[in-house]
Amino acid sequence: MEQDKLDDLFRNIIQENQEDLNEAELNSKESVWDRLDIHKKGSPFPFWKIAAALLFLIFSGAMIFNSYNRQQEKNRYIQLETELRQTKAALLATEAQLSDSKEALQKSTSSIVKSVEVDSKEKAPSRYTTIERVVTIHDTLWIEKAQKVNEVVKLVTDTVFIEVPTTAPSQWVNETSKEEKAIAIDEEIKEIKKKRTPSKVEFVFGKKPLPKRSIKINSFSKEGELARKKDNNLITIPFNN
């Protein structure tokens, strides 16, 4: 058999093999059909995927921002340190310069002092010596207004006593009612006023300076009250009321 005939034989057997599907092929047929994309429904909108992506972006952004800030801060510290070193170096240089200048100044000062000392030794002593004295200079005058308190003396008299001597009626002693006594006294006073009106009343005021800040007026003392003195039958009438 030629080689091509073998090929044809195989091809013909395969192509002519139109036998029905065997059991395995039949089972596969339905499972394969179910797996086809045409049965797939449109997937719902992937909210969770978008949310996850957003979260990822936010976290990534935050991380990058944080890292950037850290780097910036680090750079700033490095820069500050460098500046500090430079400043320190400059200060040290200035200090060295100053110490050199100081040394030079000390040398020149000592030479001047030496020359002055030599000069003072060579010179003769003088007649005059200089002393220090204190000179006070007054050069300012103030005029200011001050309040002066003038003392004023005032005399104040506020009480007049009128004493009228009289004889108490005999029945007063025996009377028991105070009202009756009062009425009787009133009537008695009226009669006395009618009969014995004094022709002259003299007011005698004594002049006496009052002590400062110690004036007390006891106008409502016991002495000023209307009182009856039974023993000597005198009536005292307050004048200032």
Place this chain on the structure above:
Amino acid sequence: MNEKELIKKCSQMDLRAQRAFYDLYYKDVFRLARRYLSDYHETEDVVVTVFNKALKNITHFEYRGKGSLKKWLNTIAINESIKSLKKIRPITYMEEVPENIPLQTSNVRIDIEIIHKILNTMPVGYRTVFNLYAIDQYSHSEIAETLNISRNTSKSQMLKARKYILHQLNKKKLYGTG
């Protein structure tokens, strides 16, 4: 429903037409893929891919007479089978061939089951080239292009595949020098 109508309705995403298309070509596609792939599940996966691609791209298919649809579908199936083969393991093209095999016979008793058994036991390189050349009638140039090998490799693999088949037939006493 003729092929033209079937294509038109499949383009319109008519599920009944798609099922009819599937029923019509499932057996051919499955058996073609099975010839290339020894594994049953691999074959199923390839069939799924083939029908997905076909139903998706059927709108771009140009009908060129009776049988053109089947040919187009077979091309997709062959390409997908080879892609699957390459994806799983690289195809090796064996050089050793059984010696002293007579190449002539007069009493051949071969059926489809024996062919399937021989193809299943055949090295992948031999089987692929034999399928492409002997069964699906690709030229050596087309095989070389499809498998990314040289024409000579394709030829030598074909020769070795034939020798292998004869050897297997001889072993089964189905083939003799009579």
